[in-house]
Amino acid sequence: MNADQARASLASTFGIDVAAAVPMVVSVSPDRWQELGRHAKEIVGCRFFNFLTAVDWKEQGLEVVARVDNLEDGVSLMLKTKLGPGVSNCASLTHVYRGANWMERECFDMFGIHFDNHPDLRRILLEDNWEGHPLLKSYAVDTPHPPYR
Amino acid sequence: MTLAALPPWLMAVIASFIVLNVVIGMVTYVTLLERKFAARMQSRIGPYRVGPHGLLQPIADALKLMMKEDVVPTAADRHVYNLAPIVFLIPCMLIFATIPFAPGLGVADVNIGILFFLAVSAMEIVGLFMAGWGSNNKYALLSAMRAVNQIISYDLPFIFSALVPVLLAGSLKMSDIAAVQQGSLLKWFIFYPVIGQLAFIMFIVSTLAAENRVPFDILEAESELVAGFRVEYSGMKFALIQLGEYAHMIGSSFLGALLFLGAWSGPGPEYLGPLWFLLKAMFVFLFVTWIRWSFVRIRVDQILALSWKALLPATLALLIATAVVVVWRTSAGI
């Protein structure tokens, strides 16, 4: 499915108007996040999972961003969902895209976002007894930590 | 000086003493030879600074190993761990007892020389497994398990390919086999039509595998098992294990030179015989080293498949063919 068909199908299923750009940015509410992932993979044909990350917008809360590509037709989708202030739960895309496994573990490690139904949610880059989530804006760059043993 | 006046047991002790020292000296300098050879293959120079052209490098290495601290892991099985290098070393040194370096110049040229050699050289597996087990280390254990598999699988083709010259010569005594090949170049068993060449090739392949040389060195695959069964050894014990490995390798080279390349036959007067023997053994050793520095290693299941499915039937068939040819030639009077 090419870019125009993708925009049409997204508009009809989710009721959002997607601007024509490369990549196409699609923003939904958190309860439709997994549905969006499935739609992108099965209907739009974006089978290549590029990355998944999060952004800390301070008072407005966290936002989860994912990018998927359709390599044959050249369609790229940037999927976003704003979790809202104070919320750090999100549905997991691991059952839709297997590559989301490690990416979501990294988001949990760095931002503290808990992904529901993730098969193996534990810290990936930092050690298991680390306190705090570094990439949050509230975590100072020079936060002291105990010496490494 | 009348050597014949000394009691025989004293002569045996002196001869063994001389042979052991010569073997240890040769082992240390063979490591330098291998390093220089490998370096030239890799377009570099090799040891160069210690002594002129690196000639004192083995001495420096030996001194360093002697000065190292002897570390025994706490959880290791002490007695097995400490005994393993010795149990590994003894068969590797014992094989030199039966090799005659010149007609009449050997420690114990027994009637069953070849049989003794092959039987004793297979005993090193005991020391190897003791080292792997006693270290209480999963890498060492894995390596020891692989070692048992591999060496047992390759000892059979080794024995069969070594028995081909025995059939051609008609005797198990090493000096008899060497004596049959004296006289002219074409009498060497490697030049025996078809059978000689095939037997030599199979002998080399089996030697590589029985010695844990690349491409069959999965036991000590540095990139997977990080030195395998000797990972927990340091200092003098490590030196003993290295000594044993290289001594076994040189012993097999001497065996190869004796079985296939005519031992001490060569141009010139008789007293140059041992020199020619040494040169031929070094040729076999360098051939094996050349293979070592050119190939990647293969996986353990592929190694075992090669042995049981290819090499063993081939050597068996070759042995039977040799027997047929020998009987036919004697009966036809050629």
Place this chain on the structure above:
Amino acid sequence: MLDVNETTRVEMDWSGPERLQMNMGPQHPSAHGVFRAILGLQGETVVDVDAVIGYLHRCHEKLSETLTYAQYPSIASKTDYVAAMTSEFAYVMAAEEIGKFEVPRRAQYLRVIVAELQRIASHLLWLGTWCMDMGGALGGGATIFLYCIREREDILDLFEALVGARLLYGFFQVGGTRYDIPDGWIEKCRATIDRIDSRVGEYEQMLEDNAFFLARTQGVGVVSRELAQDVGIAGPLLRGSGVNFDLRKNVPYSSYADFEFTVPVETAGDCYARYKVRMVEFREASGIIRQALDKLPSGPISSRPALKSVAQIRIPKGEAYARVEGPRGEVGSYIISDGSAKPYRMKWRGASFSNLSILPHIIPGHKVADVVAIMGSVDPVFGEVDR
């Protein structure tokens, strides 16, 4: 999940299957960096893999929020330190995309030349270390390793003449490049890539005529097309599994559309297929460099004035994701800018991070020796994995 806190004594359970838990620890000759794989073995077969990473984690993403757009490109090279040029490329391209800065033609050609030289150097290191892993540091692998390092030294000499550094450069800046090529560099470059082309042909022959090499690599570590796209691996791994996707052809950036080159694609998906893809990439990279050197335009090397203060480059509000085809795959940089001199959020899409996440899916079922061969063909660089 495996228990990482087992005691030291080996408990062999003779009553059940021979389960052994082995740690291919962070210190290991073939871990390609600091990487810990906890293998669950049944005899010699691996049944379970837990890949533990993070030993090289320096939190580049937090670091970039404290450094300006002028300061960070030199640090960006420390993610994929083996292919430092392509790492910087991604960051700088993302900043230029948000700010809509034009990069002059000469700078674009210089970037292409440097990126392709880096690709050759990185693949040489890959070939050397992979053969060394499979053949042993005291064996045939070391021979090929030393030959490849010898060729790589020539390329590093070229970089030293250009930038002044051998491994980690600060060549890219927002708007163009920082240095111009000195006299005599072009002739030296041509001579170097001619020499490397002929020698790579020799190594190819040495390996492909070798039955042992083929036995170790064919049929090992097969990645299916569907798994490759689902997990998100890129680069030679993706092209080795049959997906014809190369960023330089499909989404051309920085004047790659001016050059003619083919993209190798193999369908087998095993280690041998990935090896073949990378060997063809050697030749294609040399071809691109020759074309770029022939057509190199004259002109300025940067559209921005020379840097006089660290906070000089300001980028308007916006976000962009820029991707380059690094030697290991798609290296990407997702920058969200809030109008100041420092990014608000920067995400590194490391090629090796996605590539490494394929290991738990393909290793179970192989032997211990294959783990090393597969890891080598995946070719991770842990600066990119851990960032």
